[in-house]
Amino acid sequence: MSYYRQHPQAFSPQYLSELEGQILACPYFAVNNLNRDFVGTKGFSVVFRRSHLITVEQHFPYFKPYLNLALQPDCNAFYLNPLLLKAGSRVDPHIDRSLRSYCKTIAPPAMVSVLYVAVPPDLRGGELVLRTHKRQVGSIVPRLNTLLWFQGDLTHSVNPVTSASSRLSLVCEQYSLDDAQLVEIPEFTLESRAIKVKDQGRKYRREYI
Numbered sequence: 001m002s003y004y005r006q007h008p009q010a011f012s013p014q015y016l017s018e019l020e021g022q023i024l025a026c027p028y029f030a031v032n033n034l035n036r037d038f039v040g041t042k043g044f045s046v047v048f049r050r051s052h053l054i055t056v057e058q059h060f061p062y063f064k065p066y067l068n069l070a071l072q073p074d075c076n077a078f079y080l081n082p083l084l085l086k087a088g089s090r091v092d093p094h095i096d097r098s099l100r101s102y103c104k105t106i107a108p109p110a111m112v113s114v115l116y117v118a119v120p121p122d123l124r125g126g127e128l129v130l131r132t133h134k135r136q137v138g139s140i141v142p143r144l145n146t147l148l149w150f151q152g153d154l155t156h157s158v159n160p161v162t163s164a165s166s167r168l169s170l171v172c173e174q175y176s177l178d179d180a181q182l183v184e185i186p187e188f189t190l191e192s193r194a195i196k197v198k199d200q201g202r203k204y205r206r207e208y209i
């Protein structure tokens with residue numbers, strides 16, 4: 001495939017506004033414990049294997065339509081995270097490899113999907129910039145209700161949001177792992193600053209460039 005593809009008007013407006021409301025009201029939604037690349041962002045993460053998709057849908061029924069459309073058939077492990085960027089927030093250049101905290105030998109995801117759940121008309125900044133080997137291959141202006149897939153090994157960043165309004169996306173890193181790697185990945189687990197567990201210090205949450 002080319003480096004990315006977009007599917008505009010992916011869902012009904014009713015679904016999008018329900019999704020936004022549910023994410024913002026979710027008790028796990030908190031200041032991010034992603035690494036230093038994620039400046040001033042909020043969110044939480046759901047880690048799961050394809051075999052436990054049904055468990056994800058039971059806990060988070062409002063993710064179901066997104067997962068139905070966004071998940072790639074050849075992928076078997078996923079890192080799903082809603083991401084809110086408010087005024088002044090940005091994401092510095094990184095390659096997604098969040099599952100590396102569970103399996104050190106893991107390669108980048110095959111694909112990353114991003115749904116733009118809330119994009120106010122007056123949003124300034126917040127473009128997603130995609131690069132390969134220092135060459136820019138995309139600069140994507142977030143559009144409400146667009147579902148985007150990009151190649152998982154691209155370096156990417158989100159420009160600072162300079163308006164007072166926020167942007168909410170729903171991101172899913174999608175991995176195609178071999179059996180030995182897959183057993184290292186939790187069947188289903190949550191990561192959030194709002195949950196106090198011993199191993200929240202994610203050393204490899206996102207990889208530095």
Ligand SMILES: O=C(O)CCC(=O)C(=O)O
Pocket residue numbers: 081083091096114127128156157158169171
């Ligand atoms: O929201 C976006 O445009 C992409 C965010 C991102 O890079 C990430 O969550 O890893």
Ligand SMILES: [Fe+2]
Pocket residue numbers: 094095096156
């Ligand atoms: Fe990313």
